[in-house]
Amino acid sequence: MKLEDLNKDNVFKVPDDYFENFPDRMQERIREIKPDRKVRVIRMRTLINIAAAVAVLVVALIGLTRINKETASVDQLLSEISTEELVNYLIDSELSTDEFLENLDMSIIASSEEPITDEFMPSESLDEETIDELLDEYEIELELL
């Protein structure tokens, strides 16, 4: 038997009205897909917003880093000044002892690695009389301490 002797009739069939209904079904499928495109647009907008926010953060971080650097350089400059020079400056300034004590961060003194042994803070123990004299001189009332 040769192939050319066979008829080419289609053995496959389709349900009734299949091709009549298919375009409507297809249109329905496309409607389901369409919101995807909108979501994609929204996502794109969100991405742009995120990018803008990141850019602002980066700028802010750069700014903060610079400020920190400036602060660090002030600290560095201060560290180069000797304690004696600082004390002399404070004596010459109009800052009263009370004001000075009020604004002093005691934790810095407590944590200081530098031994406080200059003439203002003698290392040897003081007798009561000397302490009273010093307190009178600096006008500090005992209860304050």
Add this chain to the structure above:
Amino acid sequence: MFARTLYKEKEILKLLKDPESQDLGFRQLVLAYQQRLYWHIRKMVIDHDDTDDLLQEVFIKVWKNIDKFREDSNLFTWMYKIATNECLNFLKRNKNQFKVSMEDSNGALYNKLDSSPYISGTAVQMKLQKALLKLPDKQRLVFNMKYFDDMKYEEISKITETSVGSLKASYHLAVKKIEEYIKLD
């Protein structure tokens, strides 16, 4: 509601590219090509429900990728190519899923020929269909396009991206195999 008039390829493309007329363009596209694509897929996957699923996938791919379509090429050839790839991938997936041997690779399709609804033909016609399932999928594809759809080798070459010489050789080999099978049976 949309008109039932069949639009020409260029008109359909124009409608599809304009967001205002996309829906009308898509409907015209489906109306114009649904039958030819359906029969192309059906001959490969045999079952109506599988064909229906694949046909929808083909049109969805067309819808999603219409922007990438080059207007200097033929829209139907492009769609035929998408449908062909969908068919071959589907058959490959099924074979991997059922882990059938290469010799019996189309066994599941063979069973569908006997059991699926919407299939009816004379004994000789059914014998031919069963003989076709003995061919490798790509050779069966070439045979279908040449024998049933009466397509030119040049056209098949564009769809399958195979040279005309290879296609001619493949078709003649397929005819020989089928005639032997029919004789033996």
